[in-house]
Amino acid sequence: MSGSPDPSRRSETARRAILAAALDLAGKLGYAKLSIEGIAHAAGVGKQTIYRWWPSKGSLLFDAFLTLAGEGEAAALPDTGDLAADLKLVLHATITELTDPRYDRPMRALHTEIVHDPALAADYASRLDGPMRELKKARLRSAQEAGELATDLDLDVAVDLLFGPVLNRWLQHTGPLTPDYADRVVDTALRGLRP
Amino acid sequence: MSGSPDPSRRSETARRAILAAALDLAGKLGYAKLSIEGIAHAAGVGKQTIYRWWPSKGSLLFDAFLTLAGEGEAAALPDTGDLAADLKLVLHATITELTDPRYDRPMRALHTEIVHDPALAADYASRLDGPMRELKKARLRSAQEAGELATDLDLDVAVDLLFGPVLNRWLQHTGPLTPDYADRVVDTALRGLRP
DSSP, X not given: OOSSOOHHHHHHHHHHHHHHHHHHXXXXXXXXXXXXXXXXXXHTSOHHHHHHHOSSHHHHHHHHHHHHHHHHXXXXXXXXXXXXXXHHHHHHHHHHHHTOHHHHHHHHHHHHHHHXXXXXXXXXXXXXXXXXXXXXXXXXXXHHHTTSSOTTOOHHHHHHHHHHHHHHHHHHTOSOOOHHHHHHHHHHHHHOSOO | OOSSOOHHHHHHHHHHHHHHHHHHHHHHHOXXXXXXXXXXXXXXXXXXXXXXXXXXXXXXXXXXXXXXXXXXXXXXXXXXXXXXXXXXXXXHHHHHHHTOHHHXXXXXXXXXXXXXXXXXXXXXXXXXXXXXXXXXXXXXXXXXXXXXXXXXXXXXXHHHHHHHHHHHHHHHTOSOOOHHHHHHHHHHXXXXXXX
């Protein structure tokens, strides 16, 4: 009701500007050249504001991704009753995102920071990979109930087999990242390698 | 036969000293702090010697790994006639290597450089991942001939499903890297996810 700006709202505006600047600069410069100073400058805040909220540029970039994921993605995987089709749909969307130049560099930066930084990896596991994994397992459980999957399946291993290869191929540049590749992964994992 | 040192032999000695120093320092310092200057100092050679042979620290570290792989690993995967047992044996050995502190840091360094450097990734694909992949596919072809695998299998996808998850779990710290995990990956991939 007062004419003076609301401090918590001003903080939220600054926080959003910082997260957006971190993603934008990570994409333009790559992780190695990304600096807290550069992010502060682009976001129009002081460096101390950033250090008050985040202990490192890795944790800041990670929060930027969480915001992105929270805004862009569905809460649950699609469940049309056809597991293979639903998995292919999700993986095709993943490929579209991974090959988008706006996200390619910042996402590579996050994934390689995790490789070297166990604290960030733990954060990633508990706040991003973990919740996403639960959504994937919920979809697989539904398929088990529908008789589409074995009931004694190791769901964690199933998630790794279905969702790992596309991420790997993107990270390691080991082959073209096409929807056809995703389809072959899903079909092969579902039916297994034995005759 | 002459008493003077053989120049090609002297070169080979310097090359080996440089490769050993690169691996050693990558393990101690991590990739970011690894420098050509530091490697030259540890190997007892001039920086120019290194720059004459390698265009970047990434390519030098990669050569160091090729030397390590060439010295330590068998030319072909074991083939006892029991595919599951052979795959588990190989993956257990991989886990032992990945969790060895001498190799953990330099191998993480190589894997993350590949993520950001397409030229190094191409080198990795053609000189390390490619030849290793051929050995894996040769073992799977032998299993196809023995009736252990489907004859119409997509062998590249099969390699990704069998060998990707252990590497991923190590890189992303998403769970404990145990022989039991490797066994569950092999068993699940072979039988498939369907009932």
